[in-house]
Amino acid sequence: MNELLSNIIYFLIAVLFVFGLYGMLDKRNFMKKLMAMNIMQISVIIFFLALGQKLDATLPILVHGLEGVDQYVNPLPHALMLTAIVVSLSTTGVALALLLRIQDRYEDLEEPEILRGMDK
Amino acid sequence: MSQHYPVLTVIIPLIAALVAPLAAYLSKGLVRVVSITAVFAALLTSMAALVRALTDGTWHYVFAGWAPPWGIEYVIDPLSGGITVLITFIGFMVAIYGLPFLKEETWLKQGLHYALYLLIISGLLGMVSTGDLFNLYVFLEISSLATYGLIASGGYRSTVAAFRYLIIGTAGASFYLLGIGYLYGVTGTLNMADMAERLQPIMDSPAVIIGLVLIFIGLGLKMALFPMHGWLPDAYTFAPPAVIPFVAGVATKVPAYVLLRMFFYIVGAGSGPVPAILTVIGWVAALGIILGSVMAIAQSDFRRMLAYSSVAQVGYIALGFAIGNTYGLIGAVLHIFNHAIMKSCLFLVAGGVKWRTGQHSISRYLELSGRMPLTMGAFAIAAMSMVGLPPTAGFFSKWYLVLGAINAGKWPFVVVIILSSLLNAVYFFRVIENSFLKKSAGGKQVLKDRLKTKKGLWELPVAMLIPIVVLGVGILLLGIFNEQIVSQVLQYTLPGGGQ
CATH class of the missing domain: 1.20.120 (Four Helix Bundle (Hemerythrin (Met), subunit A))
Structure with a gap:
């Protein structure tokens, strides 16, 4: 039970990831698909950040008197996720730009409506 | 320097x-x-x-x-x-x-x-x-984002195709990143060589298995391996012709290369969950080869036919990984090169025909061999190579795949490769028949008039003709010098120097 509690963050992340995946597959609205995609990306980001955490550890800045590796949080996942956040931001930007063009042309973001518009 | x-x-x-x-x-x-x-x-x-x-x-x-x-x-x-x-x-x-x-x-x-x-x-x-595995993710996203943007520039239909590609492609990248997270969590490193060493003792732990499966799903989405190919046909059909030969030729091969690097260099083919994953890849690829070819036969748009054929051809590469012995891997690596050049050449031809006639429908390829001899000649070489006729390059990669499958005793794969060659022949000879053999019934004059509108000294602008001819000749050269390429270069590329 104790082990389950200490790992509960990973279960929550898994739930978040599956929520995102489900939304991307199931929703018919392109905007909702995009939001679900963001949820999925963020779950991965939190997963990495959770990997870097340690109990009773402090910021990864060298403090006088604290020598052991155990006393500092692992900074590498944070650095990696900074990049992943930028990637996520630019993906969202590109997706929104595409959605603007789709909205201009079809005046709708519902997938069935757009498909009908394409066949015309 | x-x-x-x-x-x-x-x-x-x-x-x-x-x-x-x-x-x-x-x-x-x-x-x-x-x-x-x-x-x-x-x-x-x-x-x-x-x-x-x-x-x-x-x-x-x-x-x-x-x-x-x-x-x-x-x-x-x-x-x-x-x-x-x-x-x-x-x-x-x-x-x-x-x-x-x-x-x-x-x-x-x-x-x-x-x-x-x-x-x-x-x-x-x-x-x-x-x-470095994370560096790879960043480059994956750089190339993907640029691809979405370029595909979207082909008009309104392509914008919708690009958006769908973006959603699926980002899901693929997220799967890959999550898988890397698992491997990083258990090994504490992102360097490929370092990870290869640290993974060996913990090969059977659940975290490694989950990580590898996630990475496979992510790369499978990116390389459009059946049944994860949903984004590909629309994206390839509606993308602008100035860029699609490159995207179609190379963009799905690089994730295939990453898959090879991951499973055969970093993890090692014999260890842990990899044989099981490879078995699944093999059957999925075999199914994809057959269904992709059948779907290609059903298409009337030349580009869409090529897109479905890409789904099948990526299957060959994955099948080579699944066979997993030296011949199978030589076949897979050779097919990465061959298919990149063949598919680029075919899309170059498609763009050229569109430039000249304004049409993509296969039924409009009537009598084109007379109008565009060089272009259609390159097309014929590329088509024969896709079917797998010697001495073109495509024959040799299939030959190695079949040899590998026989050596490994995987007879169903032999049947799949040969059957799919027949299916390839069906859909490519339909185009060859239209462009080389069939006479249009009374439509000759109409055709002439339509072609006259953009009449120049050459069948196409020289800048378009040169790449078509170079790639067409390249397919032949790759086939003729296949023996030297395999023995001088390719066998050094395999894990353990081809042993």
Whole structure:
């Protein structure tokens, strides 16, 4: 039970990831698909950040008197996720730009409506 | 200078991409010169790096003096070096090919087109060169984002296709990143060579199994392996013709290369969950080969037919991984090269026919062999290669795959490869029949009139004709010199030197 509690963050992340995946597959609205995609990306980001955490550890800045590796949080996942956040931001930007063009042309973001518009 | 070739290969297109819009603002001619020179320079440096990797062994390029497990390194071995040459070569050819399509566009559109195009090249080169798993993810996203942008520039239909591709592609990248997270969590490293060592003792732990499955799903989505190919047909059909030969030829092969690197170099084919995953890949690929070919037969649009055929052809590469012995891997690696060149050549032809007749429908290919002899000649070579007739390149990769499957005793795969060759023959000979044999009933005069409208000295602008002919001849050369290529280069690319 104790082990389950200490790992509960990973279960929550898994739930978040599956929520995102489900939304991307199931929703018919392109905007909702995009939001679900963001949820999925963020779950991965939190997963990495959770990997870097340690109990009773402090910021990864060298403090006088604290020598052991155990006393500092692992900074590498944070650095990696900074990049992943930028990637996520630019993906969202590109997706929104595409959605603007789709909205201009079809005046709708519902997938069935757009498909009908394409066949015309 | 010469000790920096691996990084120059990636960074020259990257800098040129940043410069391209400015160059286009100054002069439209300048942006063309800058872009094509940049890709050509990358081609030269990648060739130099490959030659050094072949003579002196694997080349580890370390950044900024940080030793590998901590810093990022680029690794050029014969395999990655060969694929960088492939990318830059096809990139160079398609850059020349795109010139007539872009001539009429505004400076802004030209500048952005070349910027995105160079970003794709740079991203794919980075994915192949890097020795770091997270660095690979970043380059994957650079090339993907640029691809979405370029596909979207082909009109409103392509915008919808690009958005769907973006959603699925980002899901693929997220799967890959999550898988890397698992492996990083258990090994504490992101360097490929370092991870290969640290993974061996913990191969059977659940975290490694989950991580590898997630990475497989992510890369499978990116390489459009059946049944994860949903984004591909629309994206390839509606993308602008100036860029799709490159995307179709190379963009799905690089994730296939990453899959090979992951399973055969980092993890090792015999250990842990890999044999089970490879078995699944094999059956999925076999199903994809058959269904992709059947879907291709059902299409009436030439580009869409090629797109479905891509789904089938990626299946061959995955099938080679699943067979897993030396012949199977030679076949898979050879097919990465062959299919990249064949599919680029076919899409170049499709763009050329569209330029001349304004049509993509297969039924409009009537009597084209008389009008466009060189283009249709290249098409015939590429089509025979796709079917797998000697002496074209496609025959040899299938030959190695069949040999590998027989050696491994995997008879169902032999049947699949031969059956799919027949299916390929059905859909390619339909086009060949239309363009070479059939006479249009009374429509000859109409056809003549339509073709007259864009009459020039040549069947196509020279800038379009040269890449078509070069790739067509390239398919033949790859086939004729296949023996030398396999024994001189390819066998050094395999894990353990082909043992």
